[in-house]
Amino acid sequence: MFERAHNFNIEQGTFNAIQGDQLNVQIENTQNSQYNQYVKIEADNLYFQSSKPRSDVIVVKPNATTHFAGRKKELEVLNEYFHLWHPTQKRSRRVCLLHGLGGIGKTQLALKFVESVSTIYSEGHVFWVDASSSDTINASLIAIADLPLALQSGLKSDAATPQQVLGWIASLKDDWIILFDNANDEIGQFFPPGLQRGDILITSRNHNSGRGVGKKIEVDVMEEADAVEMLLTKSEREENDHSTDVARQVARELAYLPLALEQAAAAIRWGICDLDSYIELYRKYRQEFLDNPSLKSASDYELTVYGSFEVSWQQMEEKAQRNDRMGLAAQYAIYLFNICTFLHYYGIDEELFRMAAETWLKHLEQLRMQGPSDGEKVEVPDLLDIINLPYFEKGWNPVQFRTSMHLWQSVSIIKRDATSSTYFIHPLIHQWGRDRYAHDRQRQHSRMTGALLILAARYNAEVDMRLMHRHVPHYIEHLRLVGDVDTNYWDDRLEWFSEVCDGLQDLPTKAAIDMKIVEERLKHLGERHVLTIRAMSAVVTDYAGLNKYIEAKQLLERVLELQRSVFGEDHVETIGSVDNLGLLYLELGNHAEAEPLLIKTLEQRKLIYGEERRPTFTAISNLSTLYQRLGKFAESEKAGLESFEKRKKFLGDTHPDSLSSMENLSLLFSEEGKHVEAETFERPLLEYHKSIVGKNHFESLASMGRLAQIYSAQGKYIQAEELQMELVSTKKEKFGRNHPETITALADLRTTYHRLGKTTQAKAIEYELSNIKDSASSISTALVVEDVTNVAGTTPVIANDSEVRRTWFSDLLQLHPAFLSIPVAVFLTFLVRFFI
Template identity: 25%
Template structure:
């Protein structure tokens, strides 16, 4: 019984409380349906950023990059967007992949997107090791030449830690030996491909590549900096303009990010604004940066890129935005709490709606924005749609306002459009500056709560149908994990995020990560909610399922028994959530070899389901699947095959052939038939 963990209490009854399969044979844990044959993709460049038309070629650095990456199998550390496009121009048959490496969640998301772009068979199977899948393809002749860019690798720990599979009761893992290895080992060193790393930390670069393969990208020289200013502001008309541009570049310490922010501000002010005026403003603002730097406690000073000039240019632009368009400043404040990459537009729209609702209710900023609903039970893929004119006008107003805010933030080089235009990212230093400004102004908790409120309403449950959206929101849930709020209502929203993210991590087979989030959710809910509150028992049930997944059967059983007693008392013996708990407890019995106890509960569950839900309800079919496997384990092979065949026929009609549960039943039935000869 490959305990696939029951999350039905949070959404729809049983929810695969267990897929009957061997602990030591994960074959029965969420099989993906057979994938249709697909036309292989042709090599292309997969980078979420457009080519920078204002790129200034710094000859020494560019030449070093070309030399360092010329040899097959090489790894190079540098900043690389333009290099990727140049490589694509010179070698159209070469794959170019951009992998976000700021944290584990973004890293895995990039690998899944890579597999999707290449159309790798098996990529849609959640139990497939996506890193092994990509690694095997990169090593094979099918891949051809390739370049992988690991961007923003400033913390290498998640790449070096050994990945472990699911544990059984004895502590052994159900995964194959290929799973028990660090993520870094999946990046091959082979003749057909190269890896290029961008990092601000030399110590990390030295851990990954040879010293001669490190290309240091520091400040610009005077000529390159003036060229960048000219590209951003237009041709410099005379020697005086060139001299002023040089003075501006010097004041900004020749740092590209600071120059881009400053020229964005100048360009946005119009024809009457000059570099001279900006220089004067820069000098006046110099004394205002101290508080921001002091708040950070030295972290900004340690980052070679975080010079005073970046703080100054950010502060000048932000002060202007705050006065001229407060809603754009609000948006930047909100985005500073997200993972800095892959910020979805849906989440930003939710922030606008939340802010507007707060204003409509005549509540002060940062007031009570929390109105809990029951979306956790019914899922929350889409908000309710009443098709009213008011709703249509409201949605239009949200979109229009958001577009104008985004345009201003992009104009000032605070955020960047990514991929298909439905997500955004911001520079780490812009995000850091924004959060420290909020802290200095005493607004940190307000925006933390707003972020958590909006994220809790957008992150979906871990149902199979939501996996794609879960993948997008997981990095932001992980960002929220370290931002535990103080307010009670906000804390409950935070627990919802931990619950749903933990559920999804469970479905992805990441038990240790799921455990941390599930336990955080349970601690908050058991402390703040009444004994009979269903969300309290949902959190307990999730933790028990994580324990089952990790092979901690005694701890799992203790929690499952407690949840079952609560539900019998508060909901009654035939309520779907009570039946879920019975099914999950039966799964725990099965995993410990207590087949008769499991059978007794499963027979009771299936009879309740048939009466309460109907013979073809998905939850009834789950209980049929589980009882069939228990009978097979007891040696009742023919009874098991007959019941599983009924389950498969009904699942095919109700769920479709492509659903993982349908494929689970089909695979089991085929295996049993083979065993019988």
């Protein structure tokens, strides 16, 4: 009768809602003072009992949801921890904390547990306390005084104090349990006295809540199957193959957060959208779905998804107002979080911040030492204005960083992966962190993140780019979506936009922007200005990337003339252009013209950099490639091995440049028919790729395919079979059964089966191949994959360093499919070049 009732008028007062079986109601008397009335619901009748003035807090005991799903593991752990005492056992108090993100389902899990423990706790020995504040705790305890068991003992809410209620609970002879729900601060002071009897269950966002906690259980997102079941049930949709598949996609989109799923189900149930159209509308109107006040009334939670996150944010802002070290840590925590929301939500590494802070400090010192008029101005892009990085001015402080990140960990906003020691953020929190700000503030935070990535990439020449493997493409994609570049002409901004387009593989747009830069610089600076020459060099790179080799060669020859005149013959940029011209000749098949240029580049780099620097190693490797094209295998082997040994010695076995040399040598020896030598390079190369980027990455798959061919060429068919079976399995999972990559792998495996005499297996593959259809669609898909593979593994024709762009990110980890087409190496080369 009274379920969901609201806005009832009561003589001299009102109440807002009834949920569950008890409620404190606010009443005003004729003198305008306030006091509480305790309400009981029995057989659809209301009973009021006055109490003395206490608090204006309304305490509502929540009900467990009627559609509880999943959480089997957590319930098992709770049942095991709060086991039924054996009569011979010595009893002691058990305290357990359920902690996790707001909206993750902690309260519902706790209520479900206490509903199911009748065998452990006698009737009337299960108590619920709203622990969100001291006021709600006190009001909840006073409400307990009017429960039947408490009344029998002589307690009454109009006379009892919270301490008396706690003392009465502690005096109970039978086992009891108190659920302190939604605790924010230390609540040990509200525990019943004594330690020999009774149990306590706490739910909190803060994993540090509770004194003497014996067990901590983190409540995480739902399992996929449970999330799908909950979504279909609460949205009142019939379960079938189609609805289950769509619900699975919705659950993934919402990252399995229970509150988001519950409110999505309400939107579907109410007709705001249907199940099939939810994702499309959600992506367009995300904030309306996650922060819609009307949807919260449909759930068992009093806040929207974004509202639940805001609670933690408000707590952090309150801490930031303090004039002490905690206040400073909270301020820094807010600053870090705003940067993290523009990184990828997973794999946020402390090292990124350390490298950026130390690099920024070096540049500030350089600026101070240089002064406003001493020498050429240091080229720092507008993106890196000092106001963007105020907390980096004093360098790196790991204690401050970890303390601030711990503040977010304590309220489950940011988590730490103990295995990798990196941080991660739930995807919906990640989105909320951006959505909560207006566009101008978002733009400011975005540029802070761009500054972080640039500075970290500039840390040193051998920086471990694996730290950025997710963050750079994620950031590029963000810039593309929001168009965060000024339309007016500014040198650094146009260059930034140009490199973003390069990173997105939008070469036609990049070429158009670069031509605009050249046009503007010619107009304002003249042809012989250093910035104009560099802009022309960028257009050369664009032409080469668009396979316009003739145009690239003609423009590069003009650039070389200017560089020799302005910079001199031995300037690094002139040498780089000579090298690029040699590579252009190599691509055009003019090997005779390429050879003297590449030899000259090597000699000059040895003079400038010495024998033990990366540019020298790369020049040697380029020469090896030339000799291989000319069929001079002995010379190619010598140069290739020299480059590899130097890279291995000075850069390490697993440096991207070293891995690139190993791949080149494997291909060279295979071409020569030296399969034993090829195996000695390809086998460890595959192991490195698997450990660095994972077995599903294109680099690993390519290496696996090459090694299988090497085994087959040696007659090692059993080893080849093992690799080819893994290739087929991985490619089916990655590309699908009908994809040409998968078809090729199947055909290779079939050949190996024939060579091993495994006729039955070979025929099974032939039958599978004969049933594969949609080949036209597969071919078009193959072109896309081939293009992506080329991005990841082909040496660009033109680059300041021909292998750097390729090898900066050959250790790229498996990315989200949306980012697979982004040549991150090119973008990172730009980041480093920004400071040169």
